[in-house]
Amino acid sequence: MPPWNPRMEEIPRDELQRLQFRLLKTQVYRLYSFSEFYRARMKEQGVHPDDIRSLADAAKLPFMYKGDLRDNYPDRIFSASRDELVRYHVSSGTTGKPTVVGYTRHDIENWSESLARAFTSCGLGRGDVIQVSYGYGLFTGGLGAHYGAERIGATVLPTSVGNTERQIELMQDLHVTAIACTPSYLLHMGEVAEKMGISIRDDTDLSAGILGAEPWSEQMRERIEDWLGIKAYDIYGTSELSGPMFSECTEQQGIHIWGDLALVEVIDSGTGEVLAPGEQGELVITMLQKEALPMVRYRIGDITVLEDEPCACGRTHPRIRRISGRVDDMLIIRGINVFPSQVEHALLEIPGIGRHFQIVVDRQGALDTMLVRVEISEEAFSDKITDLMVLKKKVENRLRSTLNVAVGVELVEPGTLPRFEGKSKKVIDRRSM
Ligand code: DLL
Numbered sequence: 001m002p003p004w005n006p007r008m009e010e011i012p013r014d015e016l017q018r019l020q021f022r023l024l025k026t027q028v029y030r031l032y033s034f035s036e037f038y039r040a041r042m043k044e045q046g047v048h049p050d051d052i053r054s055l056a057d058a059a060k061l062p063f064m065y066k067g068d069l070r071d072n073y074p075d076r077i078f079s080a081s082r083d084e085l086v087r088y089h090v091s092s093g094t095t096g097k098p099t100v101v102g103y104t105r106h107d108i109e110n111w112s113e114s115l116a117r118a119f120t121s122c123g124l125g126r127g128d129v130i131q132v133s134y135g136y137g138l139f140t141g142g143l144g145a146h147y148g149a150e151r152i153g154a155t156v157l158p159t160s161v162g163n164t165e166r167q168i169e170l171m172q173d174l175h176v177t178a179i180a181c182t183p184s185y186l187l188h189m190g191e192v193a194e195k196m197g198i199s200i201r202d203d204t205d206l207s208a209g210i211l212g213a214e215p216w217s218e219q220m221r222e223r224i225e226d227w228l229g230i231k232a233y234d235i236y237g238t239s240e241l242s243g244p245m246f247s248e249c250t251e252q253q254g255i256h257i258w259g260d261l262a263l264v265e266v267i268d269s270g271t272g273e274v275l276a277p278g279e280q281g282e283l284v285i286t287m288l289q290k291e292a293l294p295m296v297r298y299r300i301g302d303i304t305v306l307e308d309e310p311c312a313c314g315r316t317h318p319r320i321r322r323i324s325g326r327v328d329d330m331l332i333i334r335g336i337n338v339f340p341s342q343v344e345h346a347l348l349e350i351p352g353i354g355r356h357f358q359i360v361v362d363r364q365g366a367l368d369t370m371l372v373r374v375e376i377s378e379e380a381f382s383d384k385i386t387d388l389m390v391l392k393k394k395v396e397n398r399l400r401s402t403l404n405v406a407v408g409v410e411l412v413e414p415g416t417l418p419r420f421e422g423k424s425k426k427v428i429d430r431r432s433m
Contacts, residue, residue, distance in 0.1 A: 004116035004151055008260055009315045016259045016316060021055045023288035024263060028052055028061070031294055035079045037072065038296065058263060058286060059274050064298045066099065069240065074100040080292040090138040091239035101140075101239050102292035108147070110289055111242040114258050115148020118247035121256060121315070122208055122233045124178050126153035129205075131171055133181035133189075134213065135422050136160040140243025141213055145180040154178075161185065161421035164192045171204050178208040183216040183224065183232070184424035187355050190228055191415075201229030210235050212244060214423045215323055215341050219348035221252075223355060234322055240295055241287060246320075254307045254319030262287055264318055265297070266306045269327050277308035282327055283320065301327045303339075331361055331427065333368045336405045340426050343372060346402040352380035352391050356417045362430040371408040372399060378414050 011019070028049045031038035042048065045062040052060070069077060078085075080102065087103040103111070124130065130149040134141025142160055149156045157174055159167045161181075168189060170176070179186065186209050193200050200206055209224065212235035224232045236255050237245035241262070246255045257264045263286040266275045275281045283302045287295045303326065307319040325339035332338070340359060347353050354375035362369045372395070380391060392411050399407040418425075 004113045004120075006117065006120065008258075009117060009121075009256075009317065011260075011316055013310070013316050017055055020259055020263055020288060023260070024055065024058060024286065025049070025052055027286075027288055027290075027294060027296070031079060031296065035077070035294070037068075037077045038079075038294070055263070058265070058297070061286075061297050063272065063284070064296055066240070066301070069099045069293075070097045073097045075102060077294075078102050078292050079294055080104050085292055088138075089140045089143075089239055089243065091140075092138075099239060101242070103242070104291040106289070107242065107291055107293075110261055111144060111245065112147040112151045114242070114245040114261055115144055116151040117256075117258060118235055118244070119148055119152050119154065119178075119210065121247055121249035121313070122178070122210055122231070123250050124149075124152065124154055124208065124210075128154040128177045129157060129175055130154045130210075131157040131159055131167070131176045131179045131181075133159050133161060133167060133179055133185060134244075139422070140237070140239045141180075141182075144237075144243035144245075145210070149180075164189055164421075165196060168193045168196060168198060168200075171200075171206060172198065175205045177205050178210060179206060180210040180235070182213050182420070182423055183209075183211040183220060184214065184420045185422070186211060186224060186228070186232075188419045188421070190224075191419075201227070206230050208233065210247065212236050212247075215325060217341050217345045217348065218322065219345055220355075223348060236320075236323065238300055240293065240298060240300075241285060242290070249311060249313040249315060251311055251313050253311060254321050256311065256315055256317050256319050257285075259317040261289055264306060264320065266304060266320070267299075275306075277306045280305045280324070283323075303327060329427070331359070331370070331429070333361065333370050333403075333405050336403065338370070338403050338405065342402055343399065344426075346398050347372070347374060347395065350391075350395060350398060352377055352383075353395065354414055356419075357426065358417050359427045360430065361427065368431065369408065370405065371410060373410045373412055373417065375414050375417055376411050381414055 032049045041062045047060045084104045085102045089101045091099045132145045136142030209232045221232045233248045235244050235247040265284040266281040269282040283300050283304050302323045305321040354377045356375045358373045360371040395409045
């Protein structure tokens with residue numbers, strides 16, 4: 001594989017936009033000519049490739065949805081022939097058929113390039129030992145991170161998920177400097193390490209976590225950094241875009257979206273209108289160079305804000321803020337929109353509260369109920385019962401004022417809620433069971 005192209009990260013903005021326009025036009029012409037799916041979609045929308053005369057004209061193109069991939073299972077949207085494919089990944093999805101993603105050699109190269117940029121943005125390079133504790137296999141996390149880490153000349157420790165005690169021993173013995181995994185798995189590892197009498201902060205060389213694949217909050221970042229003595233970076237992507245692709249840099253001021261690979265828009269979920277930078281809405285991504293499974297104006301369902309100012313690190317590509325939730329995991333409790341990330345945000349500000357929680361939504365008669373089960377810290381656990389009552393009241397009040405809805409609270413012993421090696425499942429919605 002060729003070395004990655006770090007110079008692209010500082011390309012002047014006007015040059016980047018010219019490049020994006022050229023790539024967009026080429027992709028749209030290619031799809032209109034060769035893909036039945038896209039040609040039909042564009043005709044339905046009354047748009048022809050000749051109508052794309054500027055980058056802003058991307059807004060004329062039809063949206064794509066996750067449902068389109070499921071409806072065209074397994075490969076009817078692919079625009080490369082089978083013999084050009086070098087890999088499949090498959091995402092389980094929450095309902096119905098899984099989503100199959102195919103990759104040409106060029107797709108794998110661009111994907112590795114984006115991860116090479118992501119890792120170097122987080123200050124990693126040759127000499128680092130990167131433990132990849134995302135799942136290897138059909139999930140994109142493990143192999144994606146693996147190729148990116150090799151591309152920058154780092155040493156990879158491909159532990160995948162599971163066998164946590166062994167992972168911690170290897171982390172110590174092989175002088176691992178960075179770990180790539182879900183934030184919830186890193187929390188679990190920290191706890192298991194403590195049980196083994198090992199402090200990740202004091203007894204290992206770990207200095208960075210490249211964490212993603214699930215929502216996590218700024219407060220969670222602070223806790224992880226303070227507790228484990230590392231820098232925790234947010235990495236984002238979805239299987240349809242290739243897998244993990246985009247990350248923060250050492251400034252930790254938003255996720256860089258590599259503009260030569262992806263065009264980013266944030267839209268109003270209701271009207272589909274493109275929003276200005278700084279406004280919160282639904283993320284829409286067009287992959288500019290993808291071959292096997294092209295994604296044009298893909299409505300991912302994640303909620304964020306576009307930051308268009310260049311970053312202090314010198315990279316010129318646009319950034320998005322930390323994902324604050326999903327359009328579709330938004331819970332509606334008695335008419336009020338609630339995101340699990342808001343709950344996490346509120347809980348972690350309260351001293352005495354541990355790192356794990358679970359939301360149980362149910363219905364009593366016609367009324368939605370929401371119970372938040374929260375682990376308390378070891379120190380709070382040894383407090384008097386009256387102190388625990390005060391803590392419970394405090395949590396109830398904080399949640400009510402943050403969410404504008406009354407919430408039941410149950411404080412549970414440290415270590416009682418389920419732990420996850422991959423993506424965590426924080427919400428149990430019994431209304432749909
Ligand atoms: O989770 C790809 C990935 C692997 C990203 C490893 C980062 C690290 P999917 O399984 O298709 O792909 O799930 C994609 O996960 O639409 C978001 O809702 C959520 N997600 C991913 N990263 C983040 C993040 C991988 N950093 C879905 N913050 C996305 C919040 C995230 N949500």
